[in-house]
Amino acid sequence: MNKKIMGILFDLDGTVLNTQKMNIIPLQKLILEELGQELSYDDLIKYCAYPGKQTIKMLGFEDIEKSYEKWVKYVNEFEEGATLYEGFEKVFQSLHGMEIKIGIVSSKMRKQYEIDFIPTGLEKYVLCKVLAEDTPIHKPNPEPLLLGADLLKLNPENIIYIGDTIADQMASKNAGMRFALASWGAIEKLDVEEKFILKEPLDILKLLEEVNK
Known part of the structure; x- marks a missing residue:
């Protein structure tokens, strides 16, 4: 496989x-x-x-x-809006150049997605988005992630889900996907294999290189 x-x-x-x-x-x-x-x-x-x-x-x-x-x-x-974590412009651009399909699976409502994410200019790289209104049940249930895989036309085992919570990790496991922890946003300590603990966004590119070598 x-x-x-x-x-x-x-x-x-x-x-x-x-x-x-x-x-x-x-x-x-x-x-x-x-x-x-x-x-x-x-x-x-x-x-x-x-x-x-x-x-x-x-x-x-x-x-x-x-x-x-x-x-x-x-x-x-509120005077302070959503901001990108540093490095994501390069990450999305690099993944696109490598022909890695990019999708979003979030519990954020669609209207808030448009307010928070669209201004970053990165949506041009996003091939699918699964938001709160798109599934009746949410993480840790795997349904949103499986819908994302279906929209990307990929098998779950060929996808990594990157998140910051135990619900993200559980949804990944339940969906049959590998999970990488965005430690910069994580509040709780999760039991994740060392190479899948990302210390900064640019580590995503290093992880991809290691997993696909």
Whole structure:
């Protein structure tokens, strides 16, 4: 069986995009307003691993849709927007030049994807995107990743999924894909083989060279 890597699927938040501060500080504001609770920044970091509406539900808000929409409004009004982690321009350009297929699999809503990712100019390299609205169930279920593989027209064993959470790792395993950890965005320590722990985005190119040699 050919295990050569022919495609890479990327998570977004905490992997390609640094969105932690722009999400958590508005969430603190929302929690104080609607729930009357003061939760610390560190208390809320763990929720970065979940889709937005799931986070709202887990925190105990009553009107999920209304509270989520208000959170989105606060996020988009926040003075610091999403930023690319350094090196991703070169990574995407290099992968494209190597004819490695690039896709996005994220729990981000499509509207927020357009706000956060489109301005980076990297979507021209992306052959598929699977976002929150595209599947009824999300990571750690493998369905979003398997849909990404289908859209790339590749077998799961020929894809690496790059993410920053245990849900990303579990989804990869359940989908039959290899997983590489974006350690620059990871909050929790994961049990990952050393060569699949990426210390910076440019390590993606080194990993690909090693795996495909």
